Amino acid sequence: MTRLPVIQAHQHRALKPLYDFATRDRTSFRPTPEICSKDFIPMSRIPFIEARFFDPEETVDVIARRFAEHLRKLRSPTLPSFEQEDDAVNKESDEYYTILDARDIRAINRRTERILERRKLASGLSHLRREDRERLELLRNGAALIAIPDEHRADVMAAELHTEMPWMAPATEAVWQAMRRSVREGWPGLRLPPLLLDGPPGIGKSYWARRLGDIIAVPTAVIEATGENASFGVVGSQRGWGGSCPGRVIETILQNRVANPLIVVDEIEKAGLPVSTKGQAFGLAEALLPLLEPMTARRWSCPYYQVKFDMSWIGWVLTSNSHRSLPGPLLSRCPPIALRHLTVAELTTFIRREGARKGLSEVATEALVEVLEHPSLRDVQPSLRVASRMLQRAADLESRPFLH
Numbered sequence: 001m002t003r004l005p006v007i008q009a010h011q012h013r014a015l016k017p018l019y020d021f022a023t024r025d026r027t028s029f030r031p032t033p034e035i036c037s038k039d040f041i042p043m044s045r046i047p048f049i050e051a052r053f054f055d056p057e058e059t060v061d062v063i064a065r066r067f068a069e070h071l072r073k074l075r076s077p078t079l080p081s082f083e084q085e086d087d088a089v090n091k092e093s094d095e096y097y098t099i100l101d102a103r104d105i106r107a108i109n110r111r112t113e114r115i116l117e118r119r120k121l122a123s124g125l126s127h128l129r130r131e132d133r134e135r136l137e138l139l140r141n142g143a144a145l146i147a148i149p150d151e152h153r154a155d156v157m158a159a160e161l162h163t164e165m166p167w168m169a170p171a172t173e174a175v176w177q178a179m180r181r182s183v184r185e186g187w188p189g190l191r192l193p194p195l196l197l198d199g200p201p202g203i204g205k206s207y208w209a210r211r212l213g214d215i216i217a218v219p220t221a222v223i224e225a226t227g228e229n230a231s232f233g234v235v236g237s238q239r240g241w242g243g244s245c246p247g248r249v250i251e252t253i254l255q256n257r258v259a260n261p262l263i264v265v266d267e268i269e270k271a272g273l274p275v276s277t278k279g280q281a282f283g284l285a286e287a288l289l290p291l292l293e294p295m296t297a298r299r300w301s302c303p304y305y306q307v308k309f310d311m312s313w314i315g316w317v318l319t320s321n322s323h324r325s326l327p328g329p330l331l332s333r334c335p336p337i338a339l340r341h342l343t344v345a346e347l348t349t350f351i352r353r354e355g356a357r358k359g360l361s362e363v364a365t366e367a368l369v370e371v372l373e374h375p376s377l378r379d380v381q382p383s384l385r386v387a388s389r390m391l392q393r394a395a396d397l398e399s400r401p402f403l404h
Contacts (some may be wrong), residue, residue, distance in 0.1 A: 048143035050308040143259035145189025154179035192315035199339030202383030219261040225271040236304035260313035
């Protein structure tokens with residue numbers, strides 16, 4: 001991925017057509033419900049789990065009854081079946097059941113038990129507890145892939161994202177090109193390359209990722225890497241570790257049954273390093289490596305379920321304030337996208353837009369803008385995080401009841 005120079009948003013060469021389009025007609029690129037709803041965006045289904053699912057209605061009784069019926073027909077084709085209603089035959093009579101003796105019943109039961117045991121082994125889920133097998137039943141028919149319908153829609157979505165956060169132009173361009181590539185090459189769903197957003201704190205890297213998920217209408221999970229057990233939170237933990245559980249990635253897919261969600265790992269350079277009682281370390285960066293490589297992600301083995309899943313469609317957005325402490329293998333899979341500070345003008349534009357979205361009065365919004373533009377703050381670096389807190393505080397003040 002080519003690093004782009006730090007320049008003004010409207011001068012960004014690659015996104016200049018989108019900037020002109022967005023500023024010419026702001027209403028034309030809004031992510032309306034018709035554009036962003038999951039019912040509208042095309043979806044196809046892919047096999048997601050390496051497991052076989054058999055008909056749950058075929059219980060021991062059902063299979064044994066089918067064998068008994070087949071044996072009866074072989075021995076006496078003239079007798080009606082168990083399901084057939086025939087008043088001419090007395091089903092309570094001993095003659096009706098003499099065709100099957102105790103030895104036949106035992107043979108049928110043995111065959112039925114063997115079939116069910118073979119099915120259990122062939123499913124690839126026999127090692128799991130019943131509740132875990134039932135949980136994975138959700139993937140019986142595969143998982144959905146959310147797609148971008150055409151290149152024009154990709155342009156519209158990128159224009160929306162770029163207009164909201166022009167200082168994130170390098171990241172937006174990478175996503176824009178990926179959306180167009182997915183359409184142009186006829187992929188069944190949207191496939192984003194793994195992104196590492198590297199830039200100063202307070203510029204809205206994780207906010208940009210959330211807005212990306214909203215605009216392309218995919219399930220989004222945000223994981224804070226600062227926790228000691230962040231690696232377990234992402235990929236899950238093996239049985240044998242205390243409190244073993246599936247990771248957030250698999251849980252997000254199971255909850256939404258969508259194979260290409262957006263997973264955001266915030267401040268990955270601050271991830272802790274959990275250590276087992278036996279001294280085994282399990283770092284987040286190392287845990288992500290097989291998931292970021294398409295070839296290995298296609299048959300990724302879940303530490304918790306011990307089953308292989310196709311994780312190659314997941315969109316990854318990693319954020320960092322400085323990528324220098326990250327391991328080389330991770331950087332080779334996610335080349336850092338260098339981002340800059342935002343300007344006061346960009347921050348005030350953000351304040352006005354978000355203030356209108358939150359329903360703030362014009363007086364309150366302009367008061368916030370005046371504070372940010374005050375000469376005493378000239379040497380203070382603008383922060384989207386601070387601006388968001390100011391907006392929330394203003395909204396709380398305006399919505400509180402009057403005191404008499």
